[in-house]
Amino acid sequence: xxxxxxxxxxxxxxxxxxxxxxxxxxxxxxxxxxxxxxxxxxxxxxxxxxxxxxxxxxxxxxxxxxxxxxxxxxxxxxxxxxxxxxxxxxxxxxxxxxxxxxxxxxxxxxxxxxxxxxxxxxxxxxxxxxxxxxxxxxxxxxxxxxxxxxxxxxxxxxxxxxxxxxxxxxxxxxxxxxxxxxxxxxxxxxxxxxxxxxxxxxxxxxxxxxxxxxxxxxxxxxxxxxxxxxxxxxxxxxxxxxxxxxxxxxxxxxxxxxxxxx
Amino acid sequence: xxxxxxxxxxxxxxxxxxxxxxxxxxxxxxxxxxxxxxxxxxxxxxxxxxxxxxxxxxxxxxxxxxxxxxxxxxxxxxxxxxxxxxxxxxxxxxxxxxxxxxxxxxxxxxxxxxxxxxxxxxxxxxxxxxxxxxxxxxxxxxxxxxxxxxxxxxxxxxxxxxxxxxxxxxxxxxxxxxxxxxxxxxxxxxxxxxxxxxxxxxxxxxxxxxxxxxxxxxxxxxxxxxxxxxxxxxxxxxxxxxxxxx
Numbered sequence: 001x002x003x004x005x006x007x008x009x010x011x012x013x014x015x016x017x018x019x020x021x022x023x024x025x026x027x028x029x030x031x032x033x034x035x036x037x038x039x040x041x042x043x044x045x046x047x048x049x050x051x052x053x054x055x056x057x058x059x060x061x062x063x064x065x066x067x068x069x070x071x072x073x074x075x076x077x078x079x080x081x082x083x084x085x086x087x088x089x090x091x092x093x094x095x096x097x098x099x100x101x102x103x104x105x106x107x108x109x110x111x112x113x114x115x116x117x118x119x120x121x122x123x124x125x126x127x128x129x130x131x132x133x134x135x136x137x138x139x140x141x142x143x144x145x146x147x148x149x150x151x152x153x154x155x156x157x158x159x160x161x162x163x164x165x166x167x168x169x170x171x172x173x174x175x176x177x178x179x180x181x182x183x184x185x186x187x188x189x190x191x192x193x194x195x196x197x198x199x200x201x202x203x204x205x206x207x208x209x210x211x212x213x214x215x216x217x218x219x220x221x222x223x224x225x226x227x228x229x230x231x232x233x234x235x236x237x238x239x240x241x242x243x244x245x246x247x248x249x250x251x252x253x254x255x256x257x258x259x260x261x262x
Numbered sequence: 263x264x265x266x267x268x269x270x271x272x273x274x275x276x277x278x279x280x281x282x283x284x285x286x287x288x289x290x291x292x293x294x295x296x297x298x299x300x301x302x303x304x305x306x307x308x309x310x311x312x313x314x315x316x317x318x319x320x321x322x323x324x325x326x327x328x329x330x331x332x333x334x335x336x337x338x339x340x341x342x343x344x345x346x347x348x349x350x351x352x353x354x355x356x357x358x359x360x361x362x363x364x365x366x367x368x369x370x371x372x373x374x375x376x377x378x379x380x381x382x383x384x385x386x387x388x389x390x391x392x393x394x395x396x397x398x399x400x401x402x403x404x405x406x407x408x409x410x411x412x413x414x415x416x417x418x419x420x421x422x423x424x425x426x427x428x429x430x431x432x433x434x435x436x437x438x439x440x441x442x443x444x445x446x447x448x449x450x451x452x453x454x455x456x457x458x459x460x461x462x463x464x465x466x467x468x469x470x471x472x473x474x475x476x477x478x479x480x481x482x483x484x485x486x487x488x489x490x491x492x493x494x495x496x497x498x499x500x501x502x503x504x505x506x507x508x
Contacts, residue, residue: 115368122359126345132312132338133363133415180395182350 002152002164003058004035006065009086009156010072021101021154028153029146035061065161089160089212091201098157105154109147113186120144121182158197159212166216171196174223177230192222263326265290265419265450271320273303273310279473280306284320286469286478291448293441295455295465295481299494302472304454305341308421312338324419334363337417339408341424347397353407354392357382360414382410385443386436402433409440420444420451427456438464461485 005028012027013019035057042053069087094102113120119140122130131137152164159167175188200215207214228235266288273281281303288294296304309315311322313329324332337360360382361375383389386406391399399407405425412420425437441464444451452469455461461468461481468485470476470493477489 118362118365118370119367121351122362125349125351125356126340126359128309128312128314128340128344129338129359129411130362131314132333132336133360134333135362135367176350180350180352185350 002156002161002168003062003065004032005029005149005152005156006086006161007031007061007068008034009153009161010065010068013072014068021098024156025150025153028156029149031061032149032152062161086156087160087162088210089156089158089163089215091158091204091211094157102154105150109151112143112147116140116143117183117186158201159215160210163212163216167193167196167219170216170219170223174219174226177226177233192219196222264288265325266452267323268311269321269323271307271310271322272318273306273315274318281310282474284471284475286475288450288452288467290450291445292450292466293445293464294450294452294467294469295461296452296469296471297455297458297461297493298471298476302493304471305423307471308338308423308452308454312336312421335418337412337415337420339412339420339422339425342401342405342408342428347399347404349396352393352395353383353388353399353403353410354379356396356407357410357414360411363415378416379410379414382413383407385413386410386440387432400430402429405429405433406436409437413440418449420449422451422453424454424456426453426460458490 008027008029008031009024010027011031012023016023038057039050039053042048042057043050048056066087119130119135122135123137123140123144127137148168151168155164155167171192172185172189174192175185178188179185196215196219199218201211203209203214203218204211226234229237231237264287268287269285271281271284272279284307296307298304306315310317310320311329322329324335329336354376357379358371358375361371361379365371365375380389380392383392386409388403388406388410391403396404396407409422409425412422426434429437441451441453445466453465455464462485465481467479468481469478470484470489472493472495476493477484
């Protein structure tokens with residue numbers, strides 16, 4: 001998704017001539033939509049499976065985006081416009097109005113998710129059933145897609161196009177290890193994302209390394225920690241549990257053997 | 263007025279007809295088995311009746327009005343493998359989803375809805391597992407959770423897509439009991455079914471389907487050797503005729 005958005009953003013920049021989140025949003029949505037259509041077309045008319053089709057289309061779009069980005073940098077004085085930061089992200093390049101946009105979007109998202117949580121849950125879990133009981137599935141799905149595209153476009157400046165998808169997915173993956181409830185998972189994912197963002201931005205400030213990679217490193221560290229040490233689902237607790245079970249089994253076996261001897 | 267009337271439903275995938283001119287009408291309080299070989303369009307018929315896939319032609323009436331206006335009267339139990347069971351939620355939560363239509367958009371479930379969901383779990387013998395994460399349930403238990411969800415929906419007509427596939431004997435028994443209870447309460451249930459041996463025991467009506475309706479009617483008169491041969495293209499050899507002609 002983030003990869004597919006890049007050419008759209010570049011074209012939007014070329015047409016509009018300056019950096020504007022709204023214009024970028026439109027560009028990103030357009031090229032994201034075209035990418036989706038391409039993927040569906042490939043799946044429907046060839047023997048290529050969906051995952052492969054996604055891989056092909058996204059890499060082509062991303063390649064196209066990089067070409068455009070390079071061209072912009074060489075011809076349009078892109079360095080001054082800050083579009084270069086879209087590749088790896090630079091939180092410091094955010095202006096005051098960008099921050100306002102970010103805030104408004106974040107609040108809108110949280111409210112939308114709170115209001116339609118039940119509906120988003122059912123359309124993600126079982127779309128057919130949701131449709132059957134009269135939930136407006138395509139409308140809500142559209143809203144969900146719109147939210148995702150907005151997040152991608154807005155996040156692009158901070159973490160960059162390369163790592164945006166990682167930022168979307170990693171905190172959620174980490175959160176999954178701690179809970180079996182979607183409500184908690186959503187909240188935790190948000191907290192993990194915020195923590196990584198905060199830590200990454202701060203580190204970027206003092207080390208002069210681009211923000212994006214640092215944020216993702218923190219997010220990945222959180223994920224690894226969850227993967228290893230989360231209670232119940234974590235790897236360590238699984239190993240310990242297996243060990244305990246094995247011991248119990250050995251004791252039982254021993255008791256049976258003794259019993260037979262007696 | 264019949265709870266379900268299907269008129270000349272025709273469905274095509276990629277310009278190829280998968281269902282042709284399917285018409286039948288089900289009286290109230292009957293259990294109907296939909297029988298046919300793989301690729302006969304059994305699941306497709308259900309999905310087309312529910313508007314999940316577009317119908318090229320034909321109408322579906324529920325209690326005299328088009329399905330689109332009577333959605334709330336129709337409950338659907340999808341195939342078990344149609345969802346990701348690793349989804350972070352528990353059994354009670356899934357059953358509560360059956361109440362969403364009653365609760366309405368953006369509102370939270372009330373205590374009453376939770377009570378109903380618990381009762382439905384109890385009916386399928388899953389009350390002890392209410393708080394269990396759904397990935398930790400066995401296949402049969404997952405199927406029962408789906409059934410409880412359909413019960414919670416409190417519909418008048420039920421569509422069930424292969425509820426008996428891959429379940430243990432206990433679940434099969436629970437499903438049959440549930441079907442009979444629904445019937446007693448005047449509900450009409452359509453079930454996509456695979457096991458020819460049990461058709462006579464489970465269903466009042468059968469729809470023998472192979473892209474077209476081969477036969478439809480009361481099981482006693484319609485579920486005959488000839489009709490089955492016709493439906494399966496003469497490939498059913500393992501059945502002795504004693505099973506069929508009662």
